[in-house]
Amino acid sequence: MEYTLWARGLRRHYGSGPSLVRAVDDVDLAVAPGETVGIVGASGSGKSTLLHLLGGLDRPDGGEVWLAGRRLDGLSETAAARVRRRGIGFVFQAFHLVDELTARENVELPALLAGTSRRAARRRAEDLLERVGLADRVGQLPGRLSGGQRQRVAVARALVNDPGLLLADEPTGNLDSAAATDVLRLFGALRAEGRTVVIVTHDSRVAGTADRLITMRDGAFTDETVLGRPAAGSAALAGLDL
Ligand SMILES: Nc1ncnc2c1ncn2[C@@H]1O[C@H](COP(=O)(O)OP(=O)(O)OP(=O)(O)O)[C@@H](O)[C@H]1O
Numbered sequence: 001m002e003y004t005l006w007a008r009g010l011r012r013h014y015g016s017g018p019s020l021v022r023a024v025d026d027v028d029l030a031v032a033p034g035e036t037v038g039i040v041g042a043s044g045s046g047k048s049t050l051l052h053l054l055g056g057l058d059r060p061d062g063g064e065v066w067l068a069g070r071r072l073d074g075l076s077e078t079a080a081a082r083v084r085r086r087g088i089g090f091v092f093q094a095f096h097l098v099d100e101l102t103a104r105e106n107v108e109l110p111a112l113l114a115g116t117s118r119r120a121a122r123r124r125a126e127d128l129l130e131r132v133g134l135a136d137r138v139g140q141l142p143g144r145l146s147g148g149q150r151q152r153v154a155v156a157r158a159l160v161n162d163p164g165l166l167l168a169d170e171p172t173g174n175l176d177s178a179a180a181t182d183v184l185r186l187f188g189a190l191r192a193e194g195r196t197v198v199i200v201t202h203d204s205r206v207a208g209t210a211d212r213l214i215t216m217r218d219g220a221f222t223d224e225t226v227l228g229r230p231a232a233g234s235a236a237l238a239g240l241d242l
Helices: 047-054 077-087 103-113 118-131 147-159 177-192
Strands: 005-014 021-031 036-041 062-067 088-092 165-169 197-200 212-217 220-226
Touching: 005 047, 021 047, 021 220, 036 047, 036 177, 047 165, 047 197, 077 088, 088 147, 103 118, 103 147, 118 147, 147 165, 147 177, 177 197
Parallel strands: 036 197, 036 212, 088 165, 165 197
Antiparallel strands: 005 021, 005 062, 212 220
16 A cells, blocks of 8 residues: 555654753654544654654654655755645644635635636635635635634645645644534544544544544654544545645
């Protein structure tokens, strides 16, 4: 089987001598198409650092990352940005929406940057905003949306280029319980439709949506639990054009 995401011997250390921090220390990971993998662990255990390495946002000191059969670490910044734009959707705790752009414009932006026509980007953004339950908010600026609505816009934006892989870092971390439930449902739906997702979380409800749960401590994997079976293989991978 070709894995959507495959990493071996990943290492990222900070500092040196007595102040050395092994943020990620010799991690191996293989994520199958259609799988939702949850990563949990105490604060400082290396979850975000790992996610950044997997998404090509940071370079490892050692090891390899492969996305859909293509090596990601070691690419030039421009090439990595291109792979990220097309192949990976990111969802962060802090949303990272552009305040001056409407919900629809925020979702359109990565599609336009990837060369999609204006009309197609607009149609896709509107479809996705409808899917996340925000059809009536497309023209709203983020400042006028609730936290849960903003995160749903961010999820729609992450999906706009139909990426083969979705990486989420504490997607409910900034949300109250009701808003977190909405976002949780959304991740449940993504799992059911065979999306491939790696999700870092402190929220046990979010962790419960994963097919496989990995616990990190001091930069390493200490435990792995299989919770479910991935939905049928991801169609998105087949169409992934890197
Ligand atoms: N840029 C950096 N410079 C130095 N140390 C760093 C840097 N980024 C992370 N670290 C350290 O690496 C370790 C792992 O950090 P990381 O943010 O990956 O943990 P985490 O599990 O995501 O934590 P949290 O759940 O609190 O977000 C921590 O000890 C942190 O202090």
